[in-house]
Amino acid sequence: MPEIAPAKTPEKLLDIRGLKTWFKTDDGVVRAVDGVDLHIDRGETLGVVGESGCGKTVTARSVLKLIDMPPGRFEAGEILWKGRNLIPVPADEMDKIRAREIAIIFQEPMTSLNPVYTVGDQIAEVLRQHDRLSRKQALEGAAEMLRLVNIPNPAKRVHDYPHQFSGGMRQRVMIAMAMSCKPQLLIADEPTTALDVTIQAQILELMQEMKDRLGMSIMLITHAMGVVAETCQRVVVMYAGKVVEEAPVEALFGNPRHPYTQGLIRSIPRVDRAAAHKERLEAIPGTVPSLLSPPVGCRFAARCKYAMDVCTKAMPPLKEVGPGHRVACVL
């Protein structure tokens, strides 16, 4: 449920209120994002976590309006970018915002790079949308961007095609491309999920470096709680199209309040704890409900060990339980 509008503070770079992004399918309407409130402050990294189908990617794509419409539709809510609602913004203006203010990187860099252009040309294209540059200048700029993301031999590698790069290097190219427009917000949608751990560590460090250099904010979408703990200041936990908990990272891991968040944290084996070895993992029973006809009450009720009658009657609203810590649970 959206809050009664507080004064728009300038710190809120992005403020999503009561967003509903639904999809019409042959089987009915899929309520992928069903009333999401979240905001990102300037200079912060916000983690958006949840399992497959919880709506985290659709939320991110809604911000950039990268949703095919139809079948998608903004059913309700607003996406305030620096105080301005993006939903009614026309396509050509959205292009400008995408080129200059908000950038996105995806999970699988191979499918998001164009295989028939050199990476230099692809980065140069972004640079030329941003500034008036000659072809040569833009290509030099592209090499500079590759150097910035620590790709060896940048002057030579601008002439290579995406398939000539490894997975980790491709993700670096994606980051170089995203950084080329000097964005104020970088949306990173599972940027390291397809990568090995040692490469993941390199990419996360690189993102942090870029953030410090450009002073931008990051919206990091992931299912990996470890990645969130190590990179984010605040976290939003999503379940079945809704936000169930929002908290500063220390509070979320130190004192998780929603039974789903608690379950998520306890179901991961911990490398760093000797005591945890051979202890049984606390699995969450059951599976995620269908978003075609989500349950009326709390969407987690069917899997929740604390569920009571009231839980199946109405979805509890997010309520404040600590500084910046909000949870949608009756308990």
Place this chain on the structure above:
Amino acid sequence: MSETLLSVRNLKKHFAISGGVFAREVDRVHAVDGVSFDIGKGETLGLVGESGCGKSTTGRCILRLIEPSSGEVWFQGADVTRLGPDALRALRRDMQIIFQDPYASLNPRLTVGAIVGEALQIHGLAKSRNALEERVLELLETVGLQADHMGRFPHEFSGGQRQRIGIARALAVDPKLVICDEPVSALDVSIQAQVINLLEDLQEKFGLTYLFIAHDLSVVEHISTRIAVMYLGRVVEIAPARDLYDTPLHPYSEALLSAVPIPDPTVKRKRIMLQGDVPNPIRPPSGCHFHTRCPIARPDCSERSPELRESRPGHWVACHYRG
């Protein structure tokens, strides 16, 4: 370690790369390059490493789903690599595999009952139709599925449920050794925990031995008795699970472990950043394969290839300068 169930000795698998007009062999991928380890009865050996290190190929060579190029695989007194077709089929009753992708490893046109019952029929383990059905029901129940699931098709199930079907299929023939090839990698964390718990329960109930192949080090540490770390086709370290995590000896194991993100913001660790990517397995670096990325490499590391040696009881490492 208890009685040895499986012994792998100097296992190699080279894939030929052909090219030119006559498709001659122009190069070779050294996917598995001399791997040796033992698995004791009832234990879980974790096999970890990054993409392309040869861990899945090793698992498949043991079952001969991929024919190894050379080396020996001893299981119950026989070298698996030399068995003829009939003996191999008989062997597969005792060795089963669970695959990573529960969407791709189940035949979409067969019902769950037919998938789980197929092996029973092939090996002639069910005397009658009724006996077959009874056994399938029992198996479904064992893995936490319901009787009415028997007549349904794989697409009607979620990822976690499909993985349960794959597990029931593997268990149908009462195997001794189950090779689990990234069995939980495609699943969400809450479901992943369900499947890990199930695998642990089944191990206890049926006295199973697992070779658990995965890239997720937290999962491997949790489930394994001992762990072998692979890098570019070779085992660089083998140790009891907790020992490996507390005191990794090989610089690669150390870097790999330090790269695992810890789900606790109050824990701050020193991370060892490895430079660059894993080299191309077509032309792996000379000497120690890891020397191109190793923070403690010395000149002779590129010349001499280190052998696995026992540095502490049960803790083996292949490094000239550690241990």
